[in-house]
Amino acid sequence: MTAVDTIIYRPVRDEFAYTFGGRMPVAHVRSGDILQVHTEDCFGGLVRGPADLPSQVCRMPYLNPASGPFFVEDAEPGDTLAVHVVSIVPARNWGVSSTFPHFGALTSTSHTASLQPPLEERVWRYDIDQQAVVVRFHATKSGHSVDLPLEPMIGTIGVAPAGMEVRSTIVPDRHGGNLDTPELRAGTTVYFGVNMHGAMLALGDGHARQGEGEACGVGVEVATVTTLTVEVIKGVSTAWPRLETDREIMSIGCARPLEDAYRVAHRDLVAWTSQLTGLDDLDAYQLMSQAGRAPIGNVCDPNYTVLAAVDKGLLPQPQPVHDGVHARLRQRAAGLR
The missing domain is CATH 2.60.120.580 (Acetamidase/Formamidase-like domains)
Known part of the structure; x- marks a missing residue:
């Protein structure tokens, strides 16, 4: 090792x-x-x-x-x-x-x-x-x-x-x-x-x-x-920044006007959710529409930042993101304290 x-x-x-x-x-x-x-x-x-x-x-x-x-x-x-x-x-x-x-x-x-x-x-x-x-x-x-x-x-x-x-x-x-x-x-x-x-x-x-x-x-x-x-x-591309916490997955969109940043984030989260769960795109879109969050990062920079977030517990048996890298890194971090 x-x-x-x-x-x-x-x-x-x-x-x-x-x-x-x-x-x-x-x-x-x-x-x-x-x-x-x-x-x-x-x-x-x-x-x-x-x-x-x-x-x-x-x-x-x-x-x-x-x-x-x-x-x-x-x-x-x-x-x-x-x-x-x-x-x-x-x-x-x-x-x-x-x-x-x-x-x-x-x-x-x-x-x-x-x-x-x-x-x-x-x-x-x-x-x-x-x-x-x-x-x-x-x-x-x-x-x-x-x-x-x-x-x-x-x-x-x-x-x-x-x-x-x-x-x-x-x-x-x-x-x-x-x-x-x-x-x-x-x-x-x-x-x-x-x-x-x-x-x-x-x-x-x-x-x-x-x-x-x-x-x-x-x-x-x-x-x-x-x-x-x-x-x-290795060998996995990511078009826009994404976040993962113990509870949620989030996609980030950056653009002007603000609604375009919103669209980028939500389009990416729909695609990511479909990839992780096998849900049809429109089913994922509907779930995001009723259960998602849209925290705004900033409304002042050259591009605005909007996030699209969903609780992982609401998704049907999602695959661990990138083979569980978040949990793996989280465990490594716990060993530092």
Whole structure:
């Protein structure tokens, strides 16, 4: 049996990636290896409180840094890379969020132009209490504060795109990228189609928590220490990112307008369900229509993200996804605790 390595990667500032594709690998990993990755927040740690307006302390296009890419041995185009999220631990006891003048769901943008005044640029600092497992919101114009559950997630994760493309880490698409879904939490396995030799996995943009849709365009941004384990599934292609938890399977669609992202996700989940269960496509479609969930990832990035999810317990004797890789990686992760 091949020995399993634990690879710890802590990038220095000039090592961060701002694209998927077009980068040399920072390390090589094999199926079964444990990868502990230090990630930075979307502002590169430069926004620390209300006085640090992103437009003044950050420099475009150097937003949304990712750690990586990691070359995965034996991963070839046409394969699928399974990535199990073992844990996501905030690396600081604070996080930040913000509003921007022409960014987010409730303001005019370059694509949705209007005569309304742009939003004020403002920063909120959140306290993170890992012992109490809470994130503390403080209003900026009153004394109101409230504790919200600490629910760490990875906003950006993916592989190199197809066709030798280079894509900004801000963009979500078939290769993954800035998916911004709270479903990317510890205990989830995400499946990516491999587009180039070595897959070139990268991740970053941790959130201490985020509401569905990420309405203002910014979660509670935080640096993390994220632990992963990976496995290459040979000869099986995956067109769009897919997720599996102990309870559900989920397909991800990324597009504009929002309804096209919805359609992509649900078309993929219908096909996946039919493949796993033998259900007729229309029977699977009907079941998704009555029993499915459609959590929204984001409504602010260059592409929007929508998920289609269904409880595995509602499916008729589904085949284990990729011969049970989620359970296998989950068991491996349990041995790390």
